[in-house]
Amino acid sequence: MSALLDIDRLLDELENGLRQMLAERCIESPVLIGIRTGGVWVADILGKRLGIEEPFGQLDISFYRDDFSRIGLNPKVTPSSLPFDTEGRDIILVDDVIMSGRTIRAAMNELFDYGRPASIILATLIDLGARELPIQPDVAGQTLVLDAQQRVKLRGPDPLRIEIQETGQ
């Protein structure tokens, strides 16, 4: 059993929130960085909507995860690719879902190994709460509270769809 969320409405929310924030902070040429895999799909769409012509970056945080000591190496690691110098740039960091906050912690650690950005804005399509670290998105498409047996699954990239699945536990 699964239910679909209205992806266009979520993307509208994200786009509007980001436009507002960029205007408030007087940021004129931000760059987008998506976290694999879902975040990359969302970054791609946001780039088009926000009219950012510079190609977006892609982060694979597998080498920075904090659970290597428990689960070992994720066998499918693709190299990160940042087609620009992050030094002094205003970055919009994009992920599909934020929950514990650990992915974002890892992503920021990795980003700082590339240089010192001027600022980072965190944008996520969905905020599921359940945070374990003091990290909050600046802009989220929607905040959701799930039951214990529910899971969110982003499918894509074309078309992008979000399902809420019942795991039946």
Place this chain on the structure above:
Amino acid sequence: MTANAASPNHLQLTRDGQLRHFLTLDGLGRDLLTDILDTADSFIEVGERTIKKVPLLRGRTVVNLFFESSTRTRSTFELAAKRLSADVLNLDISTSATSKGESLSDTLLNLEAMASDMFVVRHAQSGAPHFIAESVTPGVAIINAGDGRHAHPTQAMLDMLTIRQHKGAFEGLKVAIVGDILHSRVARSQIRALNELGADQIRVIGPGTLLPNDVESLGCTVEYDMTRGMKDLDVVIMLRLQKERMEGALLPSEREFYRLYGLSQEKLALAHPECIVMHPGPINRGVEIESAVADGPQSVILNQVTNGIAIRMAVMSMAMGGQIAERQQKLTEQTERGLA
């Protein structure tokens, strides 16, 4: 010592087929070899960053245990471990405790008492890394950095990575390994890897005195005449003439060897125009290879060095990951048994 244990894989793989030691390529399938190459590919990107470091092995202790001297292999293992954020201890055993009479087992016990997580072992005796893997404390990973005439699996894998980078795939490739096959642990591992990854033709080229008797059984064809052997080649791998391993008169003279089996520009011209030239180093210019070829546009010898770091990062993090996953699995099982 058990260099030819029936199945090395009960030793080097976990129950789930993950790497936990890296001792030999024997018994490792195409999927795992491809996983190693793919993982190394992502580490190449790390080597191109300003800060060439990822935190995967942070706080782990890696001991480079070299019973035989080496510069390139040891330093690339050291850099690989450091780029994974591990602490590294370099022990050149040929100049230390064993020369004072300490046995291998005692040396190891002492190093384990220092809470080491991984040993990178080079030894003149075939099978030494296997022996260590059999007796080491569970949770400690052993990486073979070259044992006797047996195997040098990280060198072979960095060569495979270099070939894949330049040729895209292994299917349809014609590859030759030239020179002193007899003394070469590298050649054995290369032939094994090329066969597993699906290369079309593997030729070994050299004088009969420098080819092992059973070389064809490794899965290659033999060619004594280099001008014939070079025809249509996509990849030519030159081996170093291992002067320090030569016993007795296996060679007439270096000059004669160079005339017959040295890679000159004329001989290279017989291969496919896009044939790449490889050499595990250190190169003996004018003995196996002409300087103009070693430094020429078809040479990828320095790419091999760069790739060596990435391959070693891949193997180290995969083996450590396998050890960790296995330990975790055992803990879970113990807890479940406890609860039951």
